[in-house]
Amino acid sequence: MLSVRQITQRFGGITALEDVSFSIGKDLITGIIGPNGAGKTTLFNIVTGIYTPTSGSVLLGDKDISRLPSEKRAYLGMVRTFQNIELFGKMTVLENVMVGLHSKSSSGFLACAFKMPWHLREERRIRDNAMRWLEFTGIADLAQQEAANLPFGKGRLLEIARALALEPKILLMDEPAAGLNSKETHELSLLIRKIREMGVTVVLVEHDMELVMDICDSIVVLNLGRKLAEGTPREIQENPEVVAAYLGEE
Numbered sequence: 001m002l003s004v005r006q007i008t009q010r011f012g013g014i015t016a017l018e019d020v021s022f023s024i025g026k027d028l029i030t031g032i033i034g035p036n037g038a039g040k041t042t043l044f045n046i047v048t049g050i051y052t053p054t055s056g057s058v059l060l061g062d063k064d065i066s067r068l069p070s071e072k073r074a075y076l077g078m079v080r081t082f083q084n085i086e087l088f089g090k091m092t093v094l095e096n097v098m099v100g101l102h103s104k105s106s107s108g109f110l111a112c113a114f115k116m117p118w119h120l121r122e123e124r125r126i127r128d129n130a131m132r133w134l135e136f137t138g139i140a141d142l143a144q145q146e147a148a149n150l151p152f153g154k155g156r157l158l159e160i161a162r163a164l165a166l167e168p169k170i171l172l173m174d175e176p177a178a179g180l181n182s183k184e185t186h187e188l189s190l191l192i193r194k195i196r197e198m199g200v201t202v203v204l205v206e207h208d209m210e211l212v213m214d215i216c217d218s219i220v221v222l223n224l225g226r227k228l229a230e231g232t233p234r235e236i237q238e239n240p241e242v243v244a245a246y247l248g249e250e
């Protein structure tokens, strides 16, 4: 469904990625891992449209999206979450999810300004829909709290709720477990599985090896800008080259 073909990325004299190719299976959870400096963030930024690769392409189905900006990729069903949570602090938790839905709303400015009946109906529909995603991620009880007051782990769940409200086909997550304690990480693993069961393809860049091995159906390992291995968690754990790359890091 999503594939990268022969991606090379250079920054001046540094080659961050060289000739990286792989495909991501529909309705699966795919993890991208690798030691520090392997090129994971660079690859994530290319897939999500922040960087245009020096060469190579990103395909969604048959469509070459390598040069599409992030917001256009969102229209095609690719939505991302950030490692540094980006929420509207002054708004409530519920409003944070509603904001994303308003951008998809059909209700125009005048209808909104004059509070026309169809606008109010639309507003209620958006509110109910946003609430549904707060329930899905387990934070409905916090709907009326200011987002700035949320504990870190709940903020991460809110960011996931907001991304899901856009009804992505592919959810790309940048280190979703970063900063979470072990209980929160366990809850996150259950949530990511639930997202897959809903028929959403999940791609994550993640340092937490336990989480990756637990939830991923497929793993791509990068090392020094190249693809070192690709396979099931078991195949990756048993791959001597992968083990050596990680040991070399210590």
Ligand SMILES: Nc1ncnc2c1ncn2[C@@H]1O[C@H](COP(=O)(O)OP(=O)(O)OP(=O)(O)O)[C@@H](O)[C@H]1O
Residues within 6 Å of the ligand: 011, 014, 015, 016, 034, 035, 036, 037, 038, 039, 040, 041, 042, 043
């Ligand atoms: N904007 C940039 N300009 C110059 N060099 C860069 C840039 N971004 C990344 N690099 C270099 O590219 C290489 C890969 O970096 P990248 O951040 O993608 O690795 P990573 O696997 O995400 O690492 P980490 O696990 O430490 O976050 C590194 O050598 C890095 O210094």
